[in-house]
Amino acid sequence: MITEEIKLETKLRWLEYCKEIKNIPPIQEIELLDKNDSSHARFKSIDLYNQKYILYVQKEIYEYTDVSTRSILFHEFTHLADAIKYKDKKYEVFLNIMSSYSEYHASYIEMLQILKCCDSKLINKESEAIYRAGCLTLESLMSQSYTAAIKCFEKIDESFNGVHEFYYYLGYRKALQRYSLEFNFNLLDFNSLYMVYIKNIFDFIESNEITKLADEHSKLLHSIDKEIESNKILNHFNI
Numbered sequence: 350m351i352t353e354e355i356k357l358e359t360k361l362r363w364l365e366y367c368k369e370i371k372n373i374p375p376i377q378e379i380e381l382l383d384k385n386d387s388s389h390a391r392f393k394s395i396d397l398y399n400q401k402y403i404l405y406v407q408k409e410i411y412e413y414t415d416v417s418t419r420s421i422l423f424h425e426f427t428h429l430a431d432a433i434k435y436k437d438k439k440y441e442v443f444l445n446i447m448s449s450y451s452e453y454h455a456s457y458i459e460m461l462q463i464l465k466c467c468d469s470k471l472i473n474k475e476s477e478a479i480y481r482a483g484c485l486t487l488e489s490l491m492s493q494s495y496t497a498a499i500k501c502f503e504k505i506d507e508s509f510n511g512v513h514e515f516y517y518y519l520g521y522r523k524a525l526q527r528y529s530l531e532f533n534f535n536l537l538d539f540n541s542l543y544m545v546y547i548k549n550i551f552d553f554i555e556s557n558e559i560t561k562l563a564d565e566h567s568k569l570l571h572s573i574d575k576e577i578e579s580n581k582i583l584n585h586f587n588i
Contacts, residue, residue: 351379355411359404362422373430378403389481390425394447397432398440409482416479420462427455435559442563449550449566450559452513456520464528472528487525491532494518502540502547505576512569515547519554542576543569 359379367373382388382405390406410421431451435443467476467487474488485493498518501511522532539547546569553562 351381355408358411362419363426366423366426370430373433374402376402376404380405382407389421392425392428394444398443402429413482414479416466417481420459423462424455424459427458445563445567446559449516450562452516453520453554456517457524460521460524474530491521494521495533499538502543505573507577509577
């Protein structure tokens with residue numbers, strides 16, 4: 350059940366966000382995510398495209414610290430802002446932008462919120478950050494995020510669940526560069542089958558070429574789909 354407290358907290362965070370990003374619409378509805386959903390919160394891209402602004406949340410995020418709740422909601426509000434910006438694109442292009450650039454952009458904004466509240470005047474890799482329900486050093490956070498990014502491309506079968514963790518890492522990494530902190534990104538750490546796509550995506554993010562990024566993201570997913578189908582055939586014949 351969505352309580353009045355959750356509605357109020359969400360509205361207050363939305364008003365905070367609107368001080369920095371103008372002209373984003375208010376949330377029309379808030380609904381609970383299924384307990385089995387791994388997301389903390391999310392919008393559905395098809396809803397955003399049809400200008401339905403329904404935020405789905407796990408109610409536990411409102412039991413986290415203010416820093417975590419704000420950073421999670423700011424991540425989602427960035428998706429809303431991006432959806433408004435790219436709403437005139439064709440639906441397929443819109444979907445590819447939202448699942449590539451917007452995940453990167455939202456993670457960048459999320460990390461900036463985390464860094465604002467780091468328990469250190471001089472932020473470094475050993476600074477402690479409040480992240481989700483816990484607290485860990487930036488070094489540990491980024492190590493975990495990088496591992497998750499690499500794993501996106503390792504198990505290519507019917508359990509494949511997208512490459513959002515890859516974009517999360519790139520967004521976090523870019524935000525930390527604002528504090529002169531560099532974290533690893535080595536193409537050789539990734540599945541060689543997708544190395545060209547990964548390199549191109551990285552380059553298009555760096556050059557802020559959103560349309561090219563979305564197109565390369567689409568090619569990456571198509572390549573992954575082909576690999577999944579190929580593996581299904583091989584498994585069927587026990588090859």
